[in-house]
Amino acid sequence: MTDLSQLSRSRRPKWHYVAVGVGLIVVAVALTVAWQILAAPESVGSQAVGPVRAIAYFFGSLLFLLLIAGLVLIVILLLREVRLNERQSNFVSAVTHELKTPVASLKLYLDTLEYRDVAPEKRADFYRTMRQDIERLNSTINNVLNAAMYTDRPVADPRPLDLARVARHAIELTATRHQLPKEAIRYEGPVGLWVAGDPQALETAVLNLLDNAVKYSKDRVEIEVEVWGDADGQAHVKVRDHGIGMSRTHLPFIFTRFYRIGTEVRRSRTGTGLGLFIVRAVVKGHRGTITADSPGPDRGSSFTISLPGLLEPDREPEGEAARA
Amino acid sequence: MPRILLVEDEEHLAAGIRFNFELEGYEVETIGDGLRAVERLAPPAEGPVWDAAPTLDLVVLDVMLPGLDGFEIVERMRQAGNYTPVLMLTAKGLPEDVVQGLEAGADDYLPKPFDLVVLLARVRSLVRRRDWARAPAEGSSPVRIGGASVDFASFELRKGGVTARLTLLEAMLLKLLVERRGQVVTKAEILEKVWNLNPDTETRAVDNFVMRLRRHLEEDARSPRFLQTVRGVGYRLVEE
Numbered sequence: 408m409t410d411l412s413q414l415s416r417s418r419r420p421k422w423h424y425v426a427v428g429v430g431l432i433v434v435a436v437a438l439t440v441a442w443q444i445l446a447a448p449e450s451v452g453s454q455a456v457g458p459v460r461a462i463a464y465f466f467g468s469l470l471f472l473l474l475i476a477g478l479v480l481i482v483i484l485l486l487r488e489v490r491l492n493e494r495q496s497n498f499v500s501a502v503t504h505e506l507k508t509p510v511a512s513l514k515l516y517l518d519t520l521e522y523r524d525v526a527p528e529k530r531a532d533f534y535r536t537m538r539q540d541i542e543r544l545n546s547t548i549n550n551v552l553n554a555a556m557y558t559d560r561p562v563a564d565p566r567p568l569d570l571a572r573v574a575r576h577a578i579e580l581t582a583t584r585h586q587l588p589k590e591a592i593r594y595e596g597p598v599g600l601w602v603a604g605d606p607q608a609l610e611t612a613v614l615n616l617l618d619n620a621v622k623y624s625k626d627r628v629e630i631e632v633e634v635w636g637d638a639d640g641q642a643h644v645k646v647r648d649h650g651i652g653m654s655r656t657h658l659p660f661i662f663t664r665f666y667r668i669g670t671e672v673r674r675s676r677t678g679t680g681l682g683l684f685i686v687r688a689v690v691k692g693h694r695g696t697i698t699a700d701s702p703g704p705d706r707g708s709s710f711t712i713s714l715p716g717l718l719e720p721d722r723e724p725e726g727e728a729a730r731a
Numbered sequence: 732m733p734r735i736l737l738v739e740d741e742e743h744l745a746a747g748i749r750f751n752f753e754l755e756g757y758e759v760e761t762i763g764d765g766l767r768a769v770e771r772l773a774p775p776a777e778g779p780v781w782d783a784a785p786t787l788d789l790v791v792l793d794v795m796l797p798g799l800d801g802f803e804i805v806e807r808m809r810q811a812g813n814y815t816p817v818l819m820l821t822a823k824g825l826p827e828d829v830v831q832g833l834e835a836g837a838d839d840y841l842p843k844p845f846d847l848v849v850l851l852a853r854v855r856s857l858v859r860r861r862d863w864a865r866a867p868a869e870g871s872s873p874v875r876i877g878g879a880s881v882d883f884a885s886f887e888l889r890k891g892g893v894t895a896r897l898t899l900l901e902a903m904l905l906k907l908l909v910e911r912r913g914q915v916v917t918k919a920e921i922l923e924k925v926w927n928l929n930p931d932t933e934t935r936a937v938d939n940f941v942m943r944l945r946r947h948l949e950e951d952a953r954s955p956r957f958l959q960t961v962r963g964v965g966y967r968l969v970e971e
Contacts, residue, residue, distance in 0.1 A: 500823070504795055507822035511844035512743040518847035519751060529750075536743050 428482035439471040498665035509540035565603040577613040596634030601718035620648035647709035733788040765799025773811035794821035809836040908968040917965040
């Protein structure tokens with residue numbers, strides 16, 4: 408962990424470089440304006456100004472503008488780099504927390520079981536807690552591995568798969584993991600909906616959306632999953648929750664790697680900032696799109712995965728259902 | 732029975748720590764978010780509201796909390812004049828985090844994951860250290876250092892009509908220097924005895940604390956007469 412942390416230290420935000428860049432732009436603009444005033448031909452077209460001078464003036468201005476454009480470009484790139492570094496250091500912080508917290512808890516309970524005389528019913532309680540910690544640890548590890556594994560590159564070996572079945576399986580898993588009552592996640596859609604792709608990857612994507620929906624729900628978990636195919640040959644999976652939602656300003660960024668709303672030291676929800684990034688990578692690998700929408704804070708949010716290449720039901724390969 | 736406030740948002744950890752603290756015979760309060768912790772520890776200035784709530788002997792504080800982080804909570808606590816000892820727990824065990832925590836006013840620091848026995852030992856030691864710092868150093872009268880007088884029972888330092896409140900760590904550092912008056916106390920020893928840290932820890936925390944003490948004790952903190960630096964070795968408290 409020390410190495411990771413060192414990484415974060417060297418990646419402290421470098422806002423002062425950005426400030427220097429902005430300062431340079433201001434200087435360049437001022438210089439350009441001053442030069443244009445000083446070097447301007449007194450009155451263009453009059454006898455005093457030769458064509459050479461007019462041409463020099465034109466190219467001079469052009470070069471100045473190029474200079475400014477270049478500076479602006481560099482500052483924009485720098486700004487993006489700084490933002491990425493910031494997110495990365497937040498990520499290190501989040502992963503450190505996500506890995507160390509369950510480990511700390513497991514260690515604490517093991518120590519307790521070792522040092523104390525724990526009553527049997529309390530002991531069962533401890534075991535349940537420890538199992539949940541292992542679950543959490545496992546899901547963090549999977550997230551990090553998945554983020555490395557699923558890239559935007561097209562799926563290598565697309566197979567026909569039943570998207571409706573994938574969604575229902577993900578619902579089942581989520582309900583078990585979070586110990587939700589049956590009615591907490593509602594499924595709406597056909598019995599089968601066939602597309603070509605990587606079933607494992609798509610299940611991970613839907614699972615991540617569902618995990619988020621649970622995580623960002625308020626006291627009562629209420630989630631709708633809708634699956635449908637449209638006339639354009641696209642298959643859709645929509646996951647909607649009635650949780651904390653988000654303001655519109657965050658929407659464009661949430662699929663970015665390591666992006667999390669708020670700062671890590673004041674974290675209020677578990678997570679590494681990889682979940683939606685993985686969803687987007689999987690969906691892109693299927694040449695599909697992912698969209699997010701939220702009417703605003705506290706008004707829930709919805710995520711829709713859209714995949715092209717809906718397979719006709721009659722083309723459903725025999726025996727595939729059993730294999731999927 | 733010593734009373735401990737546990738500020739931890741991770742339910743599993745909070746429950747496990749609480750279970751162990753209670754078996755050790757402590758009374759335990761738990762709070763799961765930063766804002767409520769500040770309400771309890773540093774209530775608004777008008778009137779000492781926490782008089783109504785039971786007095787705490789120790790605060791065990793997580794760093795990453797919803798609402799407000801642990802560093803800020805300690806800082807606000809100290810600003811509000813609450814000098815209850817604070818033990819910080821955090822997943823980030825970097826030396827710079829240790830320093831940030833101590834400088835914010837924490838008294839001890841334990842990285843996660845921790846050993847249960849170590850946690851319990853640190854808690855016992857903090858409760859004990861408070862008593863130790865409170866025990867009079869020389870007789871029961873306040874100790875005089877130059878024009879200042881220090882009362883280790885109330886953690887108060889009076890100089891020229893101004894009374895300053897020392898934190899547990901400041902009081903312990905000063906007490907160590909008073910007990911060894913005239914002798915050089917090395918930085919390593921200070922780190923070990925006052926901070927409970929490995930003597931090799933690279934930190935400016937000791938220097939910063941000495942600077943703070945000088946501001947209370949000296950006429951001119953930059954050319955100290957009483958609390959002297961022995962270059963490359965440590966510090967020494969001298970009589971005039």
